[in-house]
Amino acid sequence: MNVVVLIIAILLMLIGLAGTFLPVLPGIPVVFLAIAGYGWYEGFKVVTPKFLAIMAGLTVLSILVDYLAGLLGAKFFGSSPAGIWGAFVGGILGLVLGGPVGLVLGPWIGAFVGEYVKLRDVNKAWRVGVGTVVGIFTGVAAKVVIGLVMIIWFLIVVF
Structure with a gap:
């Protein structure tokens, strides 16, 4: 039974990783829930509360990255508050x-x-728009890295 639960947890984590690309799925929170679910199943002996707290921190970090990436990309490319x-x-x-x-x-x-x-400058507006998209894709890449770190770390702890 333990192997079946582990396989289900890993499949959920892979679905969560896919969610970093697909906005329909919550992504990294699914990875976290799979880790927490496995920890609950095994009595938090392998997946310790400390490990779970670190995974929760990485989950919060991924949500912040997701939220701020496009905005910071726009700012980096010279956007005004508008x-x-x-x-x-x-x-x-x-x-x-x-x-x-x-x-x-x-x-x-x-x-x-x-x-x-705000500025009536097509070139600057275009550049800021491109910067926003660059920020979004940078955020997606960061979320993929965070998700992979979480999954690999989980596999190291479990095995």
Whole structure:
């Protein structure tokens, strides 16, 4: 029975890792829940409370990275507060209205529009929009790394 539970936990972690790319799945929180579920099953002897707390910290870090990546990308590429707010609003609207494609296009369009309305400079607005998308993809890459660290560390602890 222990092997079956371990296989289920690993499959859930892989689904969570896929969620770092797909906005429909919560991603890293699924990885954490799989680790916590396995720990609960085995009585927190192998997956200790300390280990679980570290995994919770990595989960929170991934959520922060996910939230801030596009905004910081816009700021790094020279956005004004109007462009950053545009990226934020565009990200929410893009996700709601456009799903996965909207998640990328929404922040870019929002940053572009916010920056253009503020400065009336198409080139700067374009650059800020591109920076937003770069930030989003950087955030996805960071979440993949965090997820892989969590999964590999779990496998080391279990085996």
